[in-house]
Amino acid sequence: MSENTRLADMMAEKAGLVSAIVARIKTLDEAFAYTLDVCDKKEACQLLPSGCESDLSAEAGALCETKLGKIIAAPGLSADQTRAFGEACTKAGVEFLTEGMRSHLAGIDIGFTIAEAAIAETGTFVLDSRSEELRLATMICEVHVCVVPVSTIRETSFEVEDYLRQLAKDGPSYVAFITGASRTADIERVLAIGVHGPLELHILLLED
Amino acid sequence: MQTARDLKEYRGELKSALDNEFLRTAMDNFAVAYRASRAKAFAGMDVDGLVRDIAMAKDQAMARMDELLAEFTKNAEALGITVHVAGTGQEANEIIGRIAQNANCKRIVKSKSMTAEETLLNHHLEDLGLTVTETDLGEWIIQLRHEGPTHMVMPAIHLSRFQVADLFSDVTGTKQEGDIQKLVKVARRELRAKYAQADMGISGGNFAIAETGTIAICTNEGNGRLVTTLPRVHVALVGLDKLTPTITDALRVLKALPRNATGQAITSYVSWMTGPSECKAAPNGTKEMHVVFLDNGRRKLAKDPVFSQVLRCVRCGACANVCPVYRLVGGHQYGHIYIGAIGLILTYFYHGREKAKNLVQNCINCGACKAVCVGGIDLPRLIKEVHARIQDEEGHPLQSSLLGMVLKNRKMFHTLLRSARAVQKPVTGGTPYLRHLPMLFARGQEFRALPAIAEKAFRDQFEAIRPKTVNPKYRVALFSGCVQDFVYPEQAVAAVKILAKYNVAVDYPQDQSCCGLPVQMMGERESSRSVAEQNVAALDPAKYDYILTLCASCASHLKHGYPEILGPDSKADSRLAAKVRQFADKVIDFSSFVRDVLKVEASEFRVDGRKATYHAPCHLCRGLGVTEAPRALIGLGGLEYLPAEEEDVCCGFGGTYSMKFPEVSAELLKKKLANVEKTGAELLLTDCPGCIMQLRGGLEAKGSAMEVRHLAEALAERLK
Ligand code: SF4
Ligand code: SF4
Numbered sequence: 001m002s003e004n005t006r007l008a009d010m011m012a013e014k015a016g017l018v019s020a021i022v023a024r025i026k027t028l029d030e031a032f033a034y035t036l037d038v039c040d041k042k043e044a045c046q047l048l049p050s051g052c053e054s055d056l057s058a059e060a061g062a063l064c065e066t067k068l069g070k071i072i073a074a075p076g077l078s079a080d081q082t083r084a085f086g087e088a089c090t091k092a093g094v095e096f097l098t099e100g101m102r103s104h105l106a107g108i109d110i111g112f113t114i115a116e117a118a119i120a121e122t123g124t125f126v127l128d129s130r131s132e133e134l135r136l137a138t139m140i141c142e143v144h145v146c147v148v149p150v151s152t153i154r155e156t157s158f159e160v161e162d163y164l165r166q167l168a169k170d171g172p173s174y175v176a177f178i179t180g181a182s183r184t185a186d187i188e189r190v191l192a193i194g195v196h197g198p199l200e201l202h203i204l205l206l207e208d
Numbered sequence: 209m210q211t212a213r214d215l216k217e218y219r220g221e222l223k224s225a226l227d228n229e230f231l232r233t234a235m236d237n238f239a240v241a242y243r244a245s246r247a248k249a250f251a252g253m254d255v256d257g258l259v260r261d262i263a264m265a266k267d268q269a270m271a272r273m274d275e276l277l278a279e280f281t282k283n284a285e286a287l288g289i290t291v292h293v294a295g296t297g298q299e300a301n302e303i304i305g306r307i308a309q310n311a312n313c314k315r316i317v318k319s320k321s322m323t324a325e326e327t328l329l330n331h332h333l334e335d336l337g338l339t340v341t342e343t344d345l346g347e348w349i350i351q352l353r354h355e356g357p358t359h360m361v362m363p364a365i366h367l368s369r370f371q372v373a374d375l376f377s378d379v380t381g382t383k384q385e386g387d388i389q390k391l392v393k394v395a396r397r398e399l400r401a402k403y404a405q406a407d408m409g410i411s412g413g414n415f416a417i418a419e420t421g422t423i424a425i426c427t428n429e430g431n432g433r434l435v436t437t438l439p440r441v442h443v444a445l446v447g448l449d450k451l452t453p454t455i456t457d458a459l460r461v462l463k464a465l466p467r468n469a470t471g472q473a474i475t476s477y478v479s480w481m482t483g484p485s486e487c488k489a490a491p492n493g494t495k496e497m498h499v500v501f502l503d504n505g506r507r508k509l510a511k512d513p514v515f516s517q518v519l520r521c522v523r524c525g526a527c528a529n530v531c532p533v534y535r536l537v538g539g540h541q542y543g544h545i546y547i548g549a550i551g552l553i554l555t556y557f558y559h560g561r562e563k564a565k566n567l568v569q570n571c572i573n574c575g576a577c578k579a580v581c582v583g584g585i586d587l588p589r590l591i592k593e594v595h596a597r598i599q600d601e602e603g604h605p606l607q608s609s610l611l612g613m614v615l616k617n618r619k620m621f622h623t624l625l626r627s628a629r630a631v632q633k634p635v636t637g638g639t640p641y642l643r644h645l646p647m648l649f650a651r652g653q654e655f656r657a658l659p660a661i662a663e664k665a666f667r668d669q670f671e672a673i674r675p676k677t678v679n680p681k682y683r684v685a686l687f688s689g690c691v692q693d694f695v696y697p698e699q700a701v702a703a704v705k706i707l708a709k710y711n712v713a714v715d716y717p718q719d720q721s722c723c724g725l726p727v728q729m730m731g732e733r734e735s736s737r738s739v740a741e742q743n744v745a746a747l748d749p750a751k752y753d754y755i756l757t758l759c760a761s762c763a764s765h766l767k768h769g770y771p772e773i774l775g776p777d778s779k780a781d782s783r784l785a786a787k788v789r790q791f792a793d794k795v796i797d798f799s800s801f802v803r804d805v806l807k808v809e810a811s812e813f814r815v816d817g818r819k820a821t822y823h824a825p826c827h828l829c830r831g832l833g834v835t836e837a838p839r840a841l842i843g844l845g846g847l848e849y850l851p852a853e854e855e856d857v858c859c860g861f862g863g864t865y866s867m868k869f870p871e872v873s874a875e876l877l878k879k880k881l882a883n884v885e886k887t888g889a890e891l892l893l894t895d896c897p898g899c900i901m902q903l904r905g906g907l908e909a910k911g912s913a914m915e916v917r918h919l920a921e922a923l924a925e926r927l928k
Binding site: 018102121130136169171176177181182185190 | 234237238241287288343344345346349362363364365367368369372388389391392393395396399400403404419420421422428429430431433434436437438455456459462463470472473474475476477478479480481482483484485486487488489494
């Protein structure tokens, strides 16, 4: 077994333990198609128990009403990737955003990102979160889909240390380690997913 | 929060906590589940090595706190962060209040920060007319209830879903049901609105990394990511103890912290923030970022030779998770703001003697906290040390100084015990138990029968039974401890019988006295030291191969306590210190000696197939790390071993503790007995006379037929 395969398998196993949904893909186009499929199958703010159906205070309820239709946000892509994914979204009738997250705080359906690195032993991916749009997109979405290029997977956190240090030395930075969906056990220690951020996390292992 | 003015009021609080059914069940479930998930999270890892590395790195870092602060400040300022240092909690609050006012902020969202709890930041900001919303779900819940956290990681662990539903009904103005998944979603939507409106975010910081000027925070909910992203101003309030030299140091702690806290390999989110990030709500597109460091006694702590190690704490909360007393009484009774074993200590340093003085007495010294601390902090010892300091400052209570005085004088102590035997007749009614305790000692003791003083002390029987050996295999000095000497001499007699059979020369130096643990526990340092010296003089280690004791508490105190009390760091001269080292090295517990040194074999014992279960004394399994020998001996000795649940949880004896907090002691005993009775064994074996006193007393009080024996007795009875 090659080292890459071993790490990819470990990544898949460990991420699965924290209820991330893991799939393997060969191209970015596959990732776009996968994401649109997830988007198609989910019903915005209804199927997933995101709180919209609950009785809320007037303020919180009002925020909820600002969202219409389905939205995918992918703020961190290159120009080419943005064009390709944007076109696919338009064709599927889904609104595609790369900015303006602050006017969608009520929620978007999917946040799409590509990770810089990953840590297999904990099922963690590493996101350069310098862009505010990216930070918000991955928090206000109900589903976060993240592509992890297999070549970037390392076994331990100590192997991404140099990356962290380099970024920090290059000026202001904001890096996130993300492992599983947003979770809490604050009420009677019962696990509940999606208290603030995504209710679902998909990891697409890209064989590159 | 601790508001009790004296021990009596504090006991009242404990009583009502013990009566809280929901709390009790919740905490029980948690304690059991936590143990399993922690073990799973660390499976296959070298935990001891990791703890050692963390402890060493932390100690080195804390020794150069100010240097790290300067390095952090230089790097952070170069990135555009404003760094502040606050001497006190009040100062920190004022700094943050001013930042808010200068930036014209009105609404604040906060992610969890124990440091902000420590300074009572919210009160201050609210007094300034600012609106503050906690966004960590647990913190938000307790904020709505206007109370403090009951756990450092799970602040609302004491509340039921129905209590939360009631709170949320008030917030939303509509009736909410007790469905946890729904309640969480209500919080999601309600809090989202708060983020949208906030102009300032306040976070804590798990790490302030000097080499890069990075603040890193760990959250599961992801609220930290929103709090540090949406508002145009970000303030991180961080204790000076969170200064970390390098990213490597932070990653090392990160390997242990979530595993120890909740049994997770890592938290869902770890955010590494280096300098002000992009923020579209800020006038120039970049966030205004401040780091406020809090001293509040940390600099002084860093220089304290005894207490500096408390700065290793990473706030994982594990020392509360495993504490049997915390499990019974909950966080509001087991800490002021910081909770659990570390809370008992930090309360004294961060919130003062008044808040700490009752709390700090409520530790039964079982060592469970020390065994799981990822900083390797010697929590039980430091708790006793705080107690001793408070007594030195406030004056020692009469009982405690009396005991100290008596113990220092062995002859007086033993004369007292002997005369106690003479006067106890009217209260024993001729049975081996004290039936009617004089009122003074009887408070709350109904849960167990207390033993009477034996007819003839072990020290007075020894010469008659001393083994006659030629060319002995080993020379052993027996240290009996008070309980075996005066209450249960038959246990030591049984041990001598076994030693004789294996050709061991035994000596019982008559000048030995109490090991001193009871006075150490009561904060009587002076007499604790004095008896230690007497015992080291009485049992000259050069003359023996081993110093053997059948009492787990004595053994662990002789082995680990003495080198601390009389070791190189104490006032003792170096000759004494070396002798104490030699003394401590020779101390061995009965089970290890019999199994590992004598190497007894099953063929040497009669098999009668009786079923026996085991209680692991705290000071044996954790104090000395002896877990296999006693269990193996049960089988070797011809008995069938039936393991009990939670074998290594404290029985509630804790020496003088059980006199001071009888309600807690009784509850611990009740749980312990329920677990041993569930096994269906006829015999309960253990290897500590103190535990035997507690266990036998409890079984006698409830009229159970189960027999309690010291392992030495069980073996001696079956020796062929
Ligand atoms: S020694 Fe035992 S009782 Fe004392 S704080 Fe630690 S766990 Fe709790
Ligand atoms: S003292 Fe140790 S166990 Fe307790 S919270 Fe701190 S690091 Fe965790």
